[in-house]
Amino acid sequence: MNAESPKITPERPVIRQLDEAAVNRIAAGEVVERPASAVKELVENALDAGAARIEVAYADGGKTLIRVTDDGCGMTAEDLPLALSRHATSKIDGSDLLNIRSFGFRGEALPSLGAVARLKITSRAEGAEAAAIAVAGGRMAPVRPAALTKGTVVELRDLFYATPARLKFLRSDRAESQAIKDVIQRLAMAEPGVGFVLRDVTGGGEGRVVLRADVEQGDLFEALSRRLRSLIGPDFADNALPIDAEREGIRLTGLAALPTYSRGAAVEQFLFVNGRPVRDKLLIGALRAGYMDVLSRDRHPAAVLNLICDPERVDVNVHPAKAEVRFREPGVARGLIVSALRHALAEAGHRASSTVSSLTLGAMRSEPAGPRIYQMDRPSQTALRAAYSAQAPLAAEFAEASARFDPPADEKPQAHEEAIETCPLGAARAQLHENYIIAQTETGLVIVDQHAAHERLVYERLKRQRAENGVAAQALLIPEIVDLSEGDARLLLDHAEALSQLGLTIEPFGGGAIAVRETPAVLGEVNATALLKDILDELHDLGDSQRLQSRIDAVLSRMSCHGSIRSGRHMRPDEMNALLREMEKTPLSGQCNHGRPTYVELKLSDIERLFGRT
Structure with a gap:
């Protein structure tokens, strides 16, 4: 504790004006963190210039070369030195820093890059001659004539050569290359009407195309x-x-x-x-x-x-x-x-993602046990007919077994069966292991997890009841007083009405104290202090809080789990069909309360592929 502070010197420190090169290197430390940061700045400049096609090439993860070529509006020979000057920009006039409609506006990127790397800009504006300018380590060369049809080419070599300490913080070439790809990917998503090409030219030549996104048309x-x-x-x-x-x-x-x-x-x-x-x-x-x-x-x-x-x-x-x-x-x-x-x-209703069925088919598909059978090696039609005749007794047994799953004709007419097969989740045909419902659709079959599906149906019903009737509140015999800072207390009281709708009633109690009068009855005994502090954390972090609602939803979810059809329960055909129809008209029924799918759909064509019938 008695050690002398390194910040205290015997002499009064002298205030100095940093030179332009030092200022640009400091700015580069904020703006250009890694090669991907440089790519982002340069591509955003190209988009601001109205480019319809942008090509980015890099070598060694962007450490030795980054080249961005665009067909935008370009710059004149008079513009080039200004473009490399700090805080010089064509995108704002400085009078309104809130009405910003472009990616760039500070005028820091190009001078910062020129301070820590070897930068060359070649550009041509419509109606003007092409020109080029180079800057290395902050030292600018004069503008020279160049050859270019349209747009701008920015070439950045040896990034951070002027600040070698920064090079030690860069990651591997592969990691930096992936970061560049991520940047281009995000910008390409924002601009479907612009074409993007990303090349890795490590080793010279045209290199390899890492990413290509052609111009997209349509709405x-x-x-x-x-x-x-x-x-x-x-x-x-x-x-x-x-x-x-x-x-x-x-x-x-x-x-x-x-x-x-x-x-x-x-x-x-x-x-x-x-x-x-x-x-x-x-x-x-x-x-x-x-x-x-x-x-x-x-x-x-x-x-x-x-x-x-x-x-x-x-x-x-x-x-x-x-x-x-x-x-x-x-x-x-x-x-x-x-x-x-x-x-x-x-x-979206009961819809589940198509990847669920793809994963199911992948799990069901086994590796071939023997050599592949080609068409010429397949049994003849005569041999097949003889094999089918030998299996005739088994066919009768299958017919008897299927009758146990189908209700009598007078109970459920065939016309009704065909009608419900046209429903999205089809007609129930069987129950396996007292847990999975097998339903036949027009185009395949559906396997339903009866417990997970009914759990979602009960949960949605409980949420509807809560929305209609509100959350029941439980009055505390003795209000719980929670001491907070005055700022936190004001923040909570600003949201008192919203919390009251969820069954939590709070009132000011003087200074930074909050009196908790009522808590949601469905939560049972509640630690009011811990709950309010959790809500405060979310309000500070996000400006809103879902903590109380999520806790109530968690209780409703547990209630729906205990109140739903249990695994192992035998269901009658009419019960299974009723569950399928309820799923079709209930929102979010394609997944249970935990995000797992409630059913898997297999198309007939997929099933036939499993058996080699295609």
């Missing part, structure tokens, strides 16, 4: 769906729901996947604000809340969502890399995302 959802197919594969697009909602001047568009198409990590969550890729905790929290009671805690939803609003209602200048934003009305933005997702998921 918003068609173009986005096709772009996502090329970027992250068809599974997401096949199992995603279109999102298009608006509230108080903020619009949400995009695609959100079904709950049964969930991921083990947040690898397919792509969020945008006015087309700008962001990683904002408010938006991530809202996305999670939208899937709150259809996913377990260890699963993550998949979505590509874009919030569109007036630029003056969102501040994009709160993070050096512009990765975070701040909304003027965060509650409106969050509420829009949550309500839009829940509405879309409810509209």
Whole structure:
């Protein structure tokens, strides 16, 4: 404790003005964290220039070369030195820092890159001659004539050569290459009308194409769906729901996947604000809340969502890399995302993702035990007829067994059976192991987990009753007093009305004290202090709290689990069919309360492939 502080010197420190090169290197430390950061800045510049096609080439994970070529508006010879000057930009005039409609606006990227690497810009504006300028370690060369048809080519070599200490913090070439691909992928999702090509030219030459996204035509959802197919594969697009909602001047568009198409990590969550890729905790929290009671805690939803609003209602200048934003009305933005997702998921009804059946077929398909049988080696038709005749007694036994599953004709006419087979989940044919319902559809069969399906049906019924009748509150004989800071108490009291609708009644008790008068009856005995602090944590972090509702939903989920059809219970055909019809008209019945599928559908063509009949 007695050691002299290293910040205290015997002499008064002298204030110095840093030179331009030092200022740009410091700025580069904030703006350019790694090669992917440089790619992001350069590609965003190309998009701001109105480019329709952008090609990015890199070598050694971007450490030795990054080259971005675009067909945008270009720059004149007079523009080039200004483009490399700090805080020089064509995108804003400086009079209004809130009305920002472009990716870039600070004028920091190019001078920062020129301070830590060898940068060369070749550009040609319409009606002007092409010109080039180079800068290395902050030293700018004069503008020279160049050859270029249209647009701009930015070539960045030897990143961080002027600040070698930064090179030690870079990861392997493979990791840096993946980060570059992720950046291009996100920007390509935001701009389906722009073509992107990403090449790895390590070793010279044309290199190999790492990513290609051609220009997509059509309306918003068609173009986005096709772009996502090329970027992250068809599974997401096949199992995603279109999102298009608006509230108080903020619009949400995009695609959100079904709950049964969930991921083990947040690898397919792509969020945008006015087309700008962001990683904002408010938006991530809202996305999670939208899937709150259809996913377990260890699963993550998949979505590509874009919030569109007036630029003056969102501040994009709160993070050096512009990765975070701040909304003027965060509650409106969050509420829009949550309500839009829940509405879309409810509209999906009993639908489950197609990947469930694909995984089922993969699990059922076994490796061939012997050599492949070609057509010329198959038994003749005469041999097959003889084999079928030998199996005739077995056919009679199968007919007798199937009669035990089918009700008598007078009880359920054949016409009715054919009618319910046309329903999405078909007609119940059997129950296996007193747990799985086998139903026949027009195009295949459906296997239903009776307990998981009925659990979701009961849960949705309990939620409807709660919405209609409210949450019953239990008055405390002696109110519980919770001491908080005055700021926290005010924050909680601002949400007192919303909490009251969930059965939690709070009142001011002087200073920072809160009196808890009532708690939700369904929760039983509650530690009011711990509950309020949990709610406060969410309010501070996200601006809203779902903690109380999630706890009530968890209780309803447990109640539905205990009140549903148990595994091992024999069900009559009419009970099984009634369960199938209830599933078809109940929202979210394609997954149980924990996000697992309640049924698997197998097409007849898939079943025939399993038996080699195709």
